[in-house]
Amino acid sequence: MPRQKYGEIYRALKGRIEAGEYPVGQLLPSENTLIGEFGCSRNTVRRALAGLVRDGYVQTRQGWGVCNIFQPIEPSSYTMGTIESFAETSRRTGQHSSTRVVLFTLCTAGEELARRTGFPAGTELFYLQRVHDLDGVPRILNHNYFRWDCMPGLTAQIAAGSSYRYLEEKLGMSIVTSKRTITVERATEEDRQWLELGEYDCLAVMSSQTYNSDGVMFEYTQSRHYPGIFRFQDNAVRTPEHHSIAEKRGPQ
Amino acid sequence: MPRQKYGEIYRALKGRIEAGEYPVGQLLPSENTLIGEFGCSRNTVRRALAGLVRDGYVQTRQGWGVCNIFQPIEPSSYTMGTIESFAETSRRTGQHSSTRVVLFTLCTAGEELARRTGFPAGTELFYLQRVHDLDGVPRILNHNYFRWDCMPGLTAQIAAGSSYRYLEEKLGMSIVTSKRTITVERATEEDRQWLELGEYDCLAVMSSQTYNSDGVMFEYTQSRHYPGIFRFQDNAVRTPEHHSIAEKRGPQ
DNA sequence: CCCATTGACTTGTTTAAACAAGTTAGGTAT
């Protein structure tokens, strides 16, 4: 039993869709056809297709088929629809990026900080302030709070690179879930000190709580973006289990 | 074979988590336990759990268990994390809301509009402009474009209510996928004409393309929000199939 | 005391099969 046959099928189909091998607005080959082509069971094909539905590549309809709804996007846009580090995103979009650490201290979460971040009061934290430059212009001000007891040996040197890569590669800690909130806020003095806001007086603010594989929230980040480059993409699917009578009261 | 046993299990577990019946940060009962409790197969339990992972209620780890990572949220916040109509959202948050249609015309998509919306050039469209009031104050300016050939009998009267409800209930057209983009834009004269922006000079803009069950994009909407009430929530999970070498190039 | 191994758990992946239910085209009876 090889590992992740459904992942291979997912990537194969995604590649074909992006390459335009299936006409947009038309049906993909049926599940039975794909079973024959990939030599696997129906469940495995269906799992790959479910991933394509989740990511907005296709849509399914009972009794009909799997429809290609892919529309290519300008690669220059600065997308944030998935968990990506700043370095990953800028590499993908081909923009030159760099990161400066402007503050690196230890602190303990007080009542106010605990309420804002979701850490329990009294938690010892690294507080890291970083400025991201895009093509030489300061565009993102990042406030990172890391649980001290989850980050053995974090130094400013490491933080200057990609803290996500540090976590995943060095610690073998796989980042699993990230709860994010996007708001728009007025620029503060601090924002103006570090970013070139031009004529804007607001910022796009993305706050996120990240959990490690132990189920411990180990990071709270607030990213304050220059509005002109901020672009968040998302894909929403109404799943049957949401269709119930009960209204939703989302977590976070 | 009853319909959607996994949906029942999903809702049962979600309800228990929200009610605090499982300690936060602790493990839920194991799959085997849940199989016994709900009297179903392992796959069905796993499907319910997968929904809870997607929605940020729990996290799983191989060899360990299913961990509760639920954190309740203030119910007053104006959340947009799933496909919801304005009416649904305001009812859920308990705010009084009303909608005014300020423009309702037919138009044909020109080159520029086609590029912006994603409709093919030449498509006949309803153009609907609506203002949403929240507790009596105009807060959202909505530009809706509907494909004329997908909307038999739409009138201003109906549009004044919930166009989503109209679509789902009257036409039996189940809305499936919605591709959304969030940006921040400077307020235009038109924005200031309809909304009370106060000291803000920016808006939160959410553009969305909605597909019907035929795989046809039948709606393009741009919602321009007063920044103070805009709040978008999201949950991101790094799935194994994304972990590949190939970078992502999101659709839409 | 320390370290390796084992065994009993846990979730992750895949297969095979059966039935339910929606869609569509073609054939039949009116």
Added chain:
DNA sequence: ATACCTAACTTGTTTAAACAAGTCAATGGG
């Protein structure tokens, strides 16, 4: 011609079983 029905597709749901792989505590022997 029209209306209905059927048959052959399609995807949706559920079950059962097997094996892979990660975790953790108990049990050893050194």
